[in-house]
Every structure is written in C-alpha cells, then in structure tokens.
Amino acid sequence: MLEIRNLHAAYGKAEVLNGVDISAAPGEVVCLIGRNGVGKSSTMKSIVRDQIAVTGGEILFEGSPLTGLRPHEVIRRGVGYVPEDRRVFASLSVLENLRVPRPVAAQDRRRWSVDEVFALFPQLHDYRHRKAGVMSGGEQQMLSIARALLTCPKLLLLDEPHEGLAPKIAEEVVDAILALKREGVSMIVSEQALNTIRRCADRVHVIDRGATVWAGTVDGFYADPEITRKYLMVQ
Template identity: 70%
Template sequence: MLRIEGLKAAYGSSEALLGIDLKVDPGEVVCLIGRNGVGKTSTLRAIVQDLIGVTDGTVEFEGTSLVGMPPHKVNQMGVGYVPQDRRVFASLTVAENLRVPNPRKRDGANRWTVEKVYDLFPQLHEYRSRVAGVMSGGEQQMLSIARSLLTNPKLLLLDEPHEGLAPKVAEEVVDAIIDLKKEGVSMVISEQALHTIKKCADRVYVIDRGMTMWDGSVDEFYASPEVAEKYLMVQ
C-alpha cells in the first residue's frame, strides 16, 4: 500500500534523508526505530509532504506518487498523520476538535465516526466539552489520534506516540494502538521504546544517518540483538 524507494529529502540545503526504503502492506504495523536525529520524523514528514522537500526517490501510496502533492491532498488520499508534538487545536473543545476533520467516504476503509472514536477513547467522551489546551499530554495525544482517525485514513503515521507521557498514560496509548491494529488500520510508528514494538509491530525498520540499515520481522529483530546493539546503543 505504501512503497518508498531510494528516498532522499532535505530541509532547504541540509540533507536529512539519504536513502530510505520502506514498504507497508495493508493491515500491517511497521515500526521505524533508531536513535534521535537519524531521520525517523523526517521519513514520516516526507510521506505527508510536510515542510520537507523530496529530492530523489519514490514515495507511492496505492500506486500514486505523493511527491510534491499538497499535504491536505495527501490526507484526502487516506494517509493520516499524528505528529510528535500532538498539536491539538488548543482553544477549541474536544468535541469541536473532532468536528474539524474533513471526512472522506472510502470503500472498504474503516468508517470512523465520532461515536466509534469515543468508544476507543472513553476519556474523550467524558471531557468532550472541555477546552483541548488544558488537557494532559496523554489526553491530547488521544485526541490527536482520534482526530486523525476521523479522516478515515487507510494508513496512519504516528510519530513517537507516547513520547513525554507518564508510563501509565503511555500504556493506555499503546493499548489504543493495539485496538487500532485489531480494527485493521495500517500504521507506521516511529518508536524508541523497544517493549512497545514487541506488543504491536509486525515488521521493523532500523534507520541510521538517514538510511534504512536493517529490516525484518519483529521476531527476526529480537533474534538478532547485534542489530539493536549496533544501531540503537549510545556509543
């Protein structure tokens, strides 16, 4: 469903990605792992064409090239993006935040409704008339994911979904991701916590210095500790 080959991308003249290869099949959850600053976020941004320029390579979603497409069009194609800093509409209420997305009817895709999203995140229903800016980080993260779901994405990109959250709250976010996986949502998750990967990923890509260095199934990843040692340990 998503196919990236030889992707190079840069912020102005500073190159961030030097050769990313990535593939996501329908219903699959793929984790990008790597140290800080190796290009995980840039990879996700290059998919949604957000603030980064693709200089070489292909980014194809369901056979259509996304390169140079305006971000809102990428979203309308069925790619949802939840950035690292969450970014809820701080002065709108939770319910209003959830009415912002521009829903698309897609055949075969999961039809998300506000009710269904509230089932997934019961806290949001409880706080629906609260202003989003005063909620905790975890609640904002849930709202941000919920809002993305309402665009009925076929593929959801999550950038470090529980970064900066208390362990207990992070656990709830992970549970939600597992629930989403059961619903059949394909996801690309940029991740640093290895224990989460074990719980929800199908395949793993290890990124270092802007390049894909290793890829394989989760089992293969855990069977080869030298990979983690080489690319993830702080030297």
C-alpha cells in the first residue's frame, strides 16, 4: 500500500530526514518509534506534504508517487492524517468540524458516517454542540481522528496520538486504534509507548537521526531488548 524508499526531507536548508524506508500493507498497523526529535513527525509530514520539502527518495501509495502533490491531493488519494497538534477548528462545534471533510465518491473506500464516528467516540456525541476550542486535549484528539476518518482514508497516519493526554484518556485513544484495526483500517502510528506498540502494532520501524535503523515484526522488536535500550530509553 505504502512504500517509502530512501526518503530525504528538509525544513528550509535544514535536512531532517536522510534515509527513511517504510512499508505498510493493507490492513496492517505499523509503528514508527524513536526518541523525540529523530524524525518520526517529519516522516508523517513528508507523506502529506505538511510544511516540509521532500528532497530525495520515493513515496509510493498504491504504486503511484505522491511526490509533487499538494496536501489536499494526497488526502483525496486516500491518506488520512492526524497531526500531533490536532488542528481542530476551535471556533466551530464538534458537529461543524465533522462536516468539514468533503465526501469522496470512490467505490473502493470504506465510507464512514458521522454516526459511526460517534459510536467510536461516544464523548463526541455528548459534546456535539460544544465548541472544539473549549474541549480537553483528549477530546480534541478524538475529534481529529474522527474528522480524518470522514475523509474515507485507505491509510490513516496518527502522529503521537496520545502525547500529553491523561492516562485514562490515552487508554481510550488506544482502544479506538484497536477498534479501527479490527475494522481493517491500515495505519501508521508514530509512537513511543511500549504498551501501545505491543497492543497495536503488526510491524515496527525504528527511526534514529533521520533514518530507518531497524525494521521488523513486533515480536522481533520485543525479542531484542537492546533495540529498546538503544533507541527509546533516554540517555
């Protein structure tokens, strides 16, 4: 579904990615892991062209290059994106936020309705008339995921989905990821929490200093504690 080969990317003249390789198959959950600042978010942004310049390598989605497309064109191709900073429309209600995505008339897409995302996140239904700007960080995260689903994605990108959330709310977000996995939603999740990786991932790609340094199954990842020590623990 997604193939990233030798990806290089930069903010202005500052190169931040210098050899990222990632693949994701249909129905698979792939976790990108690594310490803060190693290039996980930049990889996500490169896929959807979010304020970053791709300077080398390939990004192929269903065999077609995404290079040169504008962000909304990537989304229309079937890539849903939930950025780390959520980016809800603060002055709009939950319902108004969910009405922003344009429907995609594609026969090969899983179509999500507002009622279905309310079933996934019941809190959003309870707060459907509340302004997004007064909601908690966890509620805004749920809203951002729900809004991305309404773009009818074939692949969903989740960048640090429970960063900064209270433990209870973070667990609810993980439960939602598992529910989407059961639905067969393909996902790439930027993550550091070992519990989330263990529960959600099929495969793991470790990023360090802007490059992929390890890739394999989640079982292979946990079979080698040196990977965790070297690339996740604070040194």
